[in-house]
């Protein structure tokens with residue numbers, strides 16, 4: 001490593017933080033109060049059997065120690081507020097603070113789902129406006145905002161296809177899914193009762209339309225296609241794909257996780273898609289999070305509308321808004337109440353703050369940023385599929401593998417340079433599972449992209465000159481290389497006193 005490189009590496013703020021239990025010393029406390037001058041109340045008398053008697057062993061520390069402990073821990077988290085988060089396929093864009101401020105307005109944050117409709121007109125208007133904007137953006141005709149994640153939207157969408165085909169007396173068996181698809185796609189199809197048939201991508205990283213034509217038959221209920229796909233490549237023949245499916249009575253589902261590349265430029269409803277989901281927590285700048293706090297609205301063509309979950313937002317004859325539960329063909333509910341309302345507020349704030357021009361510019365900048373990275377790195381990292389990139393670029397570790405370095409090693413070394421790793425080993429169709437999937441989003445300024453590019457070029461140099469540095473990374477974190485298989489299969493998530501080693 002050169003001096004310059006060493007300087008650039010960001011050291012961790014604290015390398016040896018003890019558990020709060022390990023800091024404990026008997027009798028210490030975080031506060032000092034004057035003696036009690038009112039009768040003490042016995043919690044057990046007040047609460048009866050529900051009072052917890054045994055609190056186990058609790059840490060005993062001073063206020064300063066506990067504040068420092070948690071403040072230090074908070075600095076261990078990498079965050080978009082600290083630097084670039086290039087996780088491909090995740091669209092980790094900056095979520096503007098104004099969205100948060102709007103979602104915290106008392107009338108919205110405190111709105112109760114059982115509030116009568118006449119007191120909920122503002123909240124209903126938010127749902128209606130967001131629905132209308134998303135329909136305009138996607139070119140679709142009906143929508144539900146209920147699903148709480150992309151994968152949840154997928155399930156809702158495929159259940160719509162199933163309900164529709166069953167209503168026609170034409171239930172089918174198979175869903176076709178390209179080999180580049182996100183793992184949630186085949187999982188969704190299987191959960192909805194379908195068998196999954198794989199479609200091989202061609203050398204350009206796209207669907208092979210002639211192979212599709214041969215695979216099509218009347219057992220096929222539909223196809224799940226991501227566009228742009230997980231290589232960041234636009235499926236240019238999507239019209240033909242839609243026609244092939246429709247000719248045989250099957251439907252086209254679009255995984256809309258990558259809509260950040262399309263908003264304001266082209267509309268899935270116009271290129272033959274029947275049903276799709278959007279990830280509000282990607283494209284529309286709402287917080288991500290474990291399938292819980294996210295939002296994955298499903299938009300579809302009119303013929304699928306009767307099957308959308310209940311309730312649907314409607315305009316009543318007197319012009320006010322309300323919910324319609326009388327939808328006999330609906331697949332039911334997929335989420336309590338109306339979905340994650342706070343996310344709908346944030347997404348609407350994002351759309352309205354950007355306006356039409358802003359959304360188009362966002363898409364252009366997202367694609368520009370990905371292509372800037374591609375251009376600046378393509379001489380040092382291999383491009384396994386040379387088709388034009390949209391909002392993300394996928395390299396492979398082929399050149400570095402000659403030195404025994406894999407995508408995961410490069411990603412770990414990026415941590416030493418102060419960046420969150422990119423997505424590793426996905427999509428799986430990259431040979432040797434060696435994908436480096438990078439999505440900068442429109443949020444990143446050129447200066448941050450240049451720092452990232454410098455870091456990636458520096459790692460490519462290290463891979464040639466000092467490969468061990470890359471293979472053993474990270475070096476600047478509190479915990480170095482983990483045994484990831486054991487960490488995933490036998491996670492230890494809770495401190496237990498007996499876990500202390502002898503002599504402590």
Ligand SMILES: Cc1ncc(COP(=O)(O)O)c(C=O)c1O
Pocket residue numbers: 089090149150151152182184226230255257258279291294296
């Ligand atoms: C292409 C694609 N499809 C589906 C999903 C699933 O979305 P979610 O994580 O919101 O369930 C993702 C998530 O990363 C994705 O990248």
